[in-house]
Amino acid sequence: MNLDQQWAREWVRLAAAVLSEHRLELVSLDREIGDGDHGENMDRGFSAVTGKLSQLPGEASASDIFKLVGMTLISTVGGAAGPLYGTAFIRAATATAGAQTVDSDGLVSLLTAARDGVVARGKAEVGDKTMVDAWTPAVDAAAAAAQDGSDPAAVLAAAAQAAEAGALATEPLVAHKGRASYLGERAVGHRDPGAQSSALLLRAAADAAAGA
Amino acid sequence: MNLDQQWAREWVRLAAAVLSEHRLELVSLDREIGDGDHGENMDRGFSAVTGKLSQLPGEASASDIFKLVGMTLISTVGGAAGPLYGTAFIRAATATAGAQTVDSDGLVSLLTAARDGVVARGKAEVGDKTMVDAWTPAVDAAAAAAQDGSDPAAVLAAAAQAAEAGALATEPLVAHKGRASYLGERAVGHRDPGAQSSALLLRAAADAAAGA
Amino acid sequence: MKKLINDPKDVVPESAAGFAAAHADLVSLSTDPIYIWRTDAPVSGKVALISGGGSGHEPLHAGFVGFGMLDAAIPGPVFTSPTPDPILAATQAVSAGAGVVYLVKNYTGDVLNFETAAEMAGADGIDVQTVVINDDVAVQDSLYTAGRRGVAGTVLVEKIAGACAEGGAAIDEVVRVAQRVNDRVRSMGVALTAGTVPHAGEPGFVLAEDEIELGVGIHGEPGRARIPLESADGITEKLLTPIMDDLGLVTGDQVLLFVNGMGGTPQMELYIVYRHAAQLLAERGVEVSRNLVGTYVTSLEMQGCSISVLKLDDELTELWDAPVQTPALRWGR
């Protein structure tokens, strides 16, 4: 079943819930190799998104919703994650502009555009121990699943699983971008908080699709 | 045996040694109900005294020695204890001025003058939980011993013992003078550092006499 | 104990040396005995102001030596009054013949040592007068204790009396003004943590993770009560209420509100306290017409703050506003 604006809304709702629930976990990951605010930043941003979204008319498209999410995250998250996630959602909005529903290929375009937005702003490569290490495997897994003819829910499930594996795989890495890069070898053994929040976000997308 | 300038010198030497040895104990008593510097102050003062005393000619009288001790303590101890102990020794110097040796009655006069000096400056009464609580019992015990015909060494032994008992007896008291007075009931259960250093000082006097 | 120090015995001379090197345009250092004095002292015809006390309260007092404030400051060992010798030496160095005023915080040690120095200076023919500062309302039972302590209000006395002396007033006038400031200022402090005296090596007292010491003194002396940690607004109210009551503040009064950091408290927290203190005063109809917020009278690295309120009038306000140029307080030049 193709995904519509209901799914987009549910994704955001679940993302806000899961980020609020995992606030302290993200704070503590960021305290280990960053400055301890990532959970707070994401929770603040998605709370604001939730408030704004409730004022958006029910007929608003997925693209409208993503645009609102992106603008709100830029306005409220701050830190590195704000402009990065904000740009991701604004690019996702552009990728889905004009579409009533999103099929599997459309989802791959959406995820690719979002990931490309993060890379354009942050200039990180895979292996730099950033959120890109969750997004790029997710994009790749989504593309493979779509190629295999999976439906959108299955595509997102594959993406979420790959993002989780990608977040986990940041643990042995030395960081080359963001605050964690100052740690050198000392970052080894710690998961990147942005990769972890990305995995949570993509899991929320998959859960929203599974429930649809 | 009457006490001479040898005894005075030995007293000061033993006092410096014992105060250096008990520096941390006095610091920790003062930390409990004061500001944690008493051991440091006394050690600094008596180290200075030791230095100065070595320059004083061997024929200097007990009175000369006490005067030097008093002036040096005033110049080097600081805090409340400096002027108080300094005044005590200067008064002791006055009490022994012109005497070649000190007999038992002379010792009582010496101790009384010293104690009166502390009271004149600090205006504390017995029971205020200050060094006066060591000095006044010491003076009383010395007077009683002298009355009973004890020799100077025995007079000082009695004084030292009474000072130690007096210091111990400050433990259940609430303080009415000095920093400890701000503690109210919370000073109860702690020994007054100045009473303790007075007991050490008088024990040094007795030891010096016993060795003489 | 973790401190940026070398040998604990050297903290006072070494920090004084660094201080004098950094502020050579304003102050000179005497190293033996240790005191800090205005480069331009004795200032011809001017009453000289001297303060001092144990170290560990920086910038008090040396930070306030300079134009419009102190002529000399004598830093004793940490938390221990200086002895009479350096006080006397500083007195001789800055006396310009118009008299010298000692501003002494009310602690037994300080009072006794300055008293002795004043006697010695008097014997030298210098007219010394002393004002004892005792602004700490935390001490309620001043009859059965060593009396109210001198705490953060000291800065206000030094600034205002300093301006008075700089303006050319005679010694009695300077003493009168210093006394008036002391009579009209009240302070109370709180500790969240204790400072550690370098040569002691351990904190002066220990507070549990959820305890604070209300009414703490600047040497870590205990105050009115050890109470559970509460909100900044709650603590502010507990500090300010006894001050307002003791001063008998009423609608229409004008005050200087001073929120002072104890050494280890970040500025952000001081302004959070200032905000609510100003609100509480406004609720009483009291106008905060002057203020000071910062770390001025400390207790080593203690976390916590104090609030002081000075009841102003035209005379005091004008003297407060007068130019001052010292390492730690500067305006108007």
Added chain:
Amino acid sequence: MKKLINDPKDVVPESAAGFAAAHADLVSLSTDPIYIWRTDAPVSGKVALISGGGSGHEPLHAGFVGFGMLDAAIPGPVFTSPTPDPILAATQAVSAGAGVVYLVKNYTGDVLNFETAAEMAGADGIDVQTVVINDDVAVQDSLYTAGRRGVAGTVLVEKIAGACAEGGAAIDEVVRVAQRVNDRVRSMGVALTAGTVPHAGEPGFVLAEDEIELGVGIHGEPGRARIPLESADGITEKLLTPIMDDLGLVTGDQVLLFVNGMGGTPQMELYIVYRHAAQLLAERGVEVSRNLVGTYVTSLEMQGCSISVLKLDDELTELWDAPVQTPALRWGR
């Protein structure tokens, strides 16, 4: 966690409110979005200077808003860059048409958010130029990291570029001067203890009782090494040597020496560090012709300090000496 705060979510707005109330003669507060600006901005014809970043570094940046320094400061949440919205709003509030310069500390978050705001302001027709400050020599491997961080040197950039703008220079000139200061200043810090972000509730890192973090960043980022605690002189040497080497200081150079407290370090310790740093520079034949010692760029209540050295020349010295009147830095008026 022991702090003088109310709800951790309110620390920034409440301290900003207290700050603005205390310094109403110099600054105004916008509460939604939060920024602090000069009461007299926009200053006709003047290039406007704006800085900002996560809170917790006070007095940076709001403490430096005023005559001769910043036109506006945007405090983000604690340790988190502000978003573009308040930066844009502040830009619009203080822009006098002569252009706006953003002084941005080099952290990914700050750079990205100020970049976004600059794009938006540009779309509004405001000429915005940005100088990124990266003075922290602790970061050696700037190619495989996010690059050198902006730390205490920021104050010097703000002061000197501020004086340049106050003097009426055009935007390119102000940018050139700001860039020159950044090119000539190097800093390095050390932590003895960690600060605690209010909403995190636990220290940002943990050091053993005998460990220090050499080269620490102002958000508690790690530095070059975690080493055993040593003497102040030893630590001073470890901080200063990489700075002197990186700047290539030689006999006859004139510098500004800045010893900065990290928030919880008493002034006494800063002067002990200053003393030895000045000695080490003198040994290299370098003249300390200006200095700054105090708590200016902090990391909450962290204990520790940083040393910054700015290589002076006549232009920079003159701009440093120019009058400044802000809540946290003031001279000449």
